[in-house]
Amino acid sequence: MPEFRKDPVVGRWVIVAEERGTKPYQFGEGWERESSFPCVFCPGRESCTPPEVFSIREKDTLPNERGWRVRVVPNRFPALLPCEPLHQYIDGFYERMSGFGVHEVIIETPDHYLDLVDLPLEQIEEVLRVYRERMRELGEDPRLRYCLISKNQGEKAGASLPHAHSQLIATPVIPKKVQEELKRAREFYEEEGRCLFCSLLEEERKKERLVWEEEGFMAFVPYAARFPYETWILPQRHCAFFSEIEEEEIQSLARILKIALSAIKALLHDPAFNFILHVAPYPRSSENYADYYHWHLEILPSLCKMAGFEWGTGFYINPVVPEKAAKALRQFIKDKS
Numbered sequence: 031m032p033e034f035r036k037d038p039v040v041g042r043w044v045i046v047a048e049e050r051g052t053k054p055y056q057f058g059e060g061w062e063r064e065s066s067f068p069c070v071f072c073p074g075r076e077s078c079t080p081p082e083v084f085s086i087r088e089k090d091t092l093p094n095e096r097g098w099r100v101r102v103v104p105n106r107f108p109a110l111l112p113c114e115p116l117h118q119y120i121d122g123f124y125e126r127m128s129g130f131g132v133h134e135v136i137i138e139t140p141d142h143y144l145d146l147v148d149l150p151l152e153q154i155e156e157v158l159r160v161y162r163e164r165m166r167e168l169g170e171d172p173r174l175r176y177c178l179i180s181k182n183q184g185e186k187a188g189a190s191l192p193h194a195h196s197q198l199i200a201t202p203v204i205p206k207k208v209q210e211e212l213k214r215a216r217e218f219y220e221e222e223g224r225c226l227f228c229s230l231l232e233e234e235r236k237k238e239r240l241v242w243e244e245e246g247f248m249a250f251v252p253y254a255a256r257f258p259y260e261t262w263i264l265p266q267r268h269c270a271f272f273s274e275i276e277e278e279e280i281q282s283l284a285r286i287l288k289i290a291l292s293a294i295k296a297l298l299h300d301p302a303f304n305f306i307l308h309v310a311p312y313p314r315s316s317e318n319y320a321d322y323y324h325w326h327l328e329i330l331p332s333l334c335k336m337a338g339f340e341w342g343t344g345f346y347i348n349p350v351v352p353e354k355a356a357k358a359l360r361q362f363i364k365d366k367s
């Protein structure tokens with residue numbers, strides 16, 4: 031059974047999940063798109079995954095059969111389990127917690143051979159709608175405090191299968207990285223009386239780090255990007271929760287996401303990357319996340335390896351100047367359009 035253990039030095043929770051160890055980390059023959067077809071995410075192989083928890087599918091088709099366009103299933107090698115009761119223990123000197131949580135896979139397309147970026151816009155919109163639906167639904171469980179949706183594309187970015195998919199992990203604690211952003215955003219809000227991210231948008235609109243603007247959204251390379259070509263996408267409308275995204279915003283987000291990912295793919299020769307969707311925690315306390323947090327998507331190309339210095343300090347060494355990265359992306363997009 032998985033469990034959370036709290037690091038007494040930095041107060042960070044670590045998930046210890048022995049079951050994940052059986053996951054096929056050895057990609058070998060499994061990784062190549064051709065040789066892995068059909069994979070467990072392919073249509074016709076629905077019985078190879080745990081039963082689906084959600085899907086968008088054609089009329090008159092049944093769950094766990096063909097006919098789906100986006101399909102959500104529990105992870106076969108879960109880091110956390112929804113059936114675990116939520117218990118926190120004092121473990122002598124330490125603190126630990128049962129491995130309660132939700133770990134799902136969102137299969138983005140029935141097509142084994144297409145990446146998210148290559149899907150038609152309507153299909154990317156469907157994927158984003160599924161993100162919204164899952165976040166909303168899991169928010170109904172009062173034990174869950176946070177829901178992180180992320181995507182690992184490519185072996186180097188931690189994906190174990192090439193068939194396009196994203197991951198959802200919902201936890202009973204707020205992750206430390208998110209807490210750091212929340213703390214900074216709250217301080218800024220208390221000092222300046224406005225949202226930190228809204229201020230960032232205003233600042234970046236006139237700066238050379240702007241990559242692209244779509245109705246309601248902006249993509250830019252952050253001032254202190256940690257990684258080469260790191261790109262953030264923010265909605266113009268102040269909103270802390272992705273679960274509150276509106277229909278027109280889904281359409282714009284699909285467009286800007288496709289534009290940004292296409293530029294990264296072409297310019298950097300199809301790099302592995304991660305993206306993470308940072309949202310406010312589920313509102314379980316009097317904490318007013320809605321005022322000072324602003325959801326956003328961070329795209330992190332995996333071009334550099336983290337080394338001892340980064341791990342040891344939390345400093346990052348970025349060999350590409352953010353302004354130059356933004357210029358290259360922007361130029362590429364302009365030339366294409």
Ligand SMILES: [Zn+2]
Pocket residue numbers: 067068069070071072141142193
């Ligand atoms: Zn497949």
Ligand SMILES: [Zn+2]
Pocket residue numbers: 225226227228229267268269323324
């Ligand atoms: Zn804002």
Ligand SMILES: [Zn+2]
Pocket residue numbers: 211308326328
């Ligand atoms: Zn963030």
